[in-house]
Amino acid sequence: MQATRLRIPEVVLIEPKVFGDARGFFYESFNQRAFNEATGTDHAFVQDNHSRSAKGVLRGLHYQIEQAQGKLVRVVQGAVFDVAVDIRKSSPTFGQWVGAELSADNHRQLWVPPGFAHGFLVLSDSAEFLYKTTDYYAPAHERCIAWDDPDLAITWPDIGMSPLLSAKDSQGQALASAATYD
Numbered sequence: 001m002q003a004t005r006l007r008i009p010e011v012v013l014i015e016p017k018v019f020g021d022a023r024g025f026f027y028e029s030f031n032q033r034a035f036n037e038a039t040g041t042d043h044a045f046v047q048d049n050h051s052r053s054a055k056g057v058l059r060g061l062h063y064q065i066e067q068a069q070g071k072l073v074r075v076v077q078g079a080v081f082d083v084a085v086d087i088r089k090s091s092p093t094f095g096q097w098v099g100a101e102l103s104a105d106n107h108r109q110l111w112v113p114p115g116f117a118h119g120f121l122v123l124s125d126s127a128e129f130l131y132k133t134t135d136y137y138a139p140a141h142e143r144c145i146a147w148d149d150p151d152l153a154i155t156w157p158d159i160g161m162s163p164l165l166s167a168k169d170s171q172g173q174a175l176a177s178a179a180t181y182d
């Protein structure tokens with residue numbers, strides 16, 4: 001397994017060792033000890049989520065203002081561009097974002113710690129997205145920052161179409177007026 005800290009160093013790109021053979025492949029999609037070593041954390045995960053989305057769907061940028069969730073995310077079918085935004089006011093990288101392409105083919109995982117907003121854009125005809133979270137879903141605390149907030153200036157890949165958004169996500173707030181973490 002290879003772990004790479006991104007421009008925001010708390011966000012870690014994890015590339016598992018994949019064992020291919022005539023039957024297909026095998027890899028450890030989660031190993032607590034290896035995860036702890038890769039991220040320098042020891043979070044426990046309490047929920048696994050699975051979503052499927054069509055090409056052009058953009059989910060995000062989501063976070064829970066209480067019960068903040070760390071998320072270990074991956075793709076098992078298709079490809080997405082995945083983004084983490086640092087919304088911790090005390091952080092030297094507050095307001096900055098990092099992104100990575102995650103796909104079924106590259107088997108990459110992204111560790112998005114608590115304190116970040118998270119979202120992704122589907123690049124392939126469809127994508128199945130799996131993630132573990134460090135706290136439970138708490139709808140009362142859900143918040144959404146606009147995917148196209150000019151202050152964030154996220155360079156989403158050009159897929160030749162406008163993003164398909166949920167009603168909730170089309171009303172995301174600007175970071176400047178959103179509730180953030182201390």
Ligand SMILES: Cc1cn([C@H]2C[C@H](O)[C@@H](COP(=O)(O)OP(=O)(O)O[C@H]3O[C@@H](C)C(=O)[C@@H](O)[C@H]3O)O2)c(=O)[nH]c1=O
Pocket residue numbers: 049051059060062063071118119120137166
């Ligand atoms: C996230 C979530 C949703 N739901 C329900 C609520 C709703 O009826 C339905 C769809 O919810 P949403 O539209 O919020 O799903 P979605 O837009 O996929 O939300 C997810 O987006 C990505 C980017 C994240 O980072 C996640 O943390 C989560 O916020 O599923 C749960 O029951 N448990 C959960 O943990």
